[in-house]
Amino acid sequence: MGLLDKIKEKLLNRDSADTGFLTDDEKELREYEEYYTPQTGVADGTYAEFVISDVFAITGRGTVVTGTVTGGVFRVGDEVTVVHGSNEIKSEIMGIEQFRKTCDSVSEGANAGFWLKDIDRKQVNRNDIIKKHGNTDI
Structure with a gap:
C-alpha cells in the first residue's frame, strides 16, 4: 500500500471529531459553527x-x-x-x-x-x- 493509499484510507475511516488534518483556520471555523446560533427567522424568511x-x-x-x-x-x-x-x-x-x-x-x-x-x-x-x-x- 502506497503513501497515497494510506492517506485515502485514513481520510475515509477517520472519526468526524478527528481534527488532525485540519488547519488552524478550519478548526476555528468548525468551533464557530458548533456554537453559532443563526438569527431567529433567517431560515424561514421572516427576519x-x-x-x-x-x-x-x-x-x-x-x-x-x-x-x-x-x-x-x-x-x-x-x-x-x-x-x-x-x-x-x-x-x-x-x-x-x-x-x-x-x-x-x-x-x-x-x-x-x-x-x-x-x-x-x-x-x-x-x-x-x-x-x-x-x-x-x-
Missing part, C-alpha cells in the same frame, strides 16, 4: 431589516425611503413595520428600486429605495429601521 438613510415625497406616488438592507430579504408586497423612536408604523412595500432599476427583491448588503404604502414623509426620518412583520427583535 429582515433596512436602515433608512434618506426620505423623499414624490408627487403622485407617495413616500420613498432609501437606505441599506442590513439583514434578510425584502420583496415587493412584504408587510413591514417602520420603527420611528418608540412608535411603530405598519406599511407595505409597493415597489423596490436599485440604481434606477425596478427590482422584485433585495437582500442583505444592498442599497435600495422602497416605495411605502400609506406613509407620510413626516412620519419617518434618517436612521429609522424598517423590519418585516415576522421579525420581533430590532
Whole structure:
C-alpha cells in the first residue's frame, strides 16, 4: 500500500471529531459553527431589516425611503413595520428600486429605495429601521 493509499484510507475511516488534518483556520471555523446560533427567522424568511438613510415625497406616488438592507430579504408586497423612536408604523412595500432599476427583491448588503404604502414623509426620518412583520427583535 502506497503513501497515497494510506492517506485515502485514513481520510475515509477517520472519526468526524478527528481534527488532525485540519488547519488552524478550519478548526476555528468548525468551533464557530458548533456554537453559532443563526438569527431567529433567517431560515424561514421572516427576519429582515433596512436602515433608512434618506426620505423623499414624490408627487403622485407617495413616500420613498432609501437606505441599506442590513439583514434578510425584502420583496415587493412584504408587510413591514417602520420603527420611528418608540412608535411603530405598519406599511407595505409597493415597489423596490436599485440604481434606477425596478427590482422584485433585495437582500442583505444592498442599497435600495422602497416605495411605502400609506406613509407620510413626516412620519419617518434618517436612521429609522424598517423590519418585516415576522421579525420581533430590532
